Amino acid sequence: MIFTADMVKALPEGVPSTLLRGRYIAPDGTPLVGKVSFAAPSVLTLPGSDVISTTAATVTLDETGAFEVRLIATDAPGMSPAKWTYQVTEKFKGVPPRIFHVLLPASADPVQIADIAPISPYAGIYMPVTGPQGEKGEPGTPGEVTLAQLDALEARVAPRPQEWTQAAPSTEWTIPHSLPYRPLVSLYDTSGREIGGLVDYPSPTTVTARFAYAETGSAVLH
Structure with a gap:
């Protein structure tokens, strides 16, 4: 079915x-x-x-x-x-x-x-918003955390968007990335206007975007 x-x-x-x-x-x-x-x-x-x-x-x-x-x-x-x-x-x-x-x-x-x-x-x-609260656990040992540690944790649990630029006109953009998931892709021309393209995921670390005409611009991977 x-x-x-x-x-x-x-x-x-x-x-x-x-x-x-x-x-x-x-x-x-x-x-x-x-x-x-x-x-x-x-x-x-x-x-x-x-x-x-x-x-x-x-x-x-x-x-x-x-x-x-x-x-x-x-x-x-x-x-x-x-x-x-x-x-x-x-x-x-x-x-x-x-x-x-x-x-x-x-x-x-x-x-x-x-x-x-x-x-x-x-x-x-x-x-x-969380659901009903469970039973209270035992207090943990107090600790300290630095801003650098918070930044590292932030990058791990919520990776920041990655931007990629296509300088030469092409009907197909091959876009590498290091995000740990299949990203959402936004495509833009050189004036910053969002454009449409056929997006595919040939590998876990690569995205391709295909166009009817050769395009230059940028891609933002979320």
């Missing part, structure tokens, strides 16, 4: 799944406006089921900044590929897009995205 984002709430019987919930607000409590998408591998094979071809499942935040979506669990026995993660893309009004990866085991159903999303320790202009 073919499984698309529009069928997220009606998964085939027997397919392990996890209910994911979340809510996003600004520091002053204002609900954010926007969408969150969850991209799995292009083809998943489940034992005892047909091949399931997936597109990214996209949810729109409601008036309180919340969403709820049921997704295929990432740890179904015998699934091929056996080890994979969802690529999560957050796109909110007035906020730079953010991309990260998460696991959704069936045993964790339901899951709050605030409990699994990487959060910058000292930067950012919005926050996911």
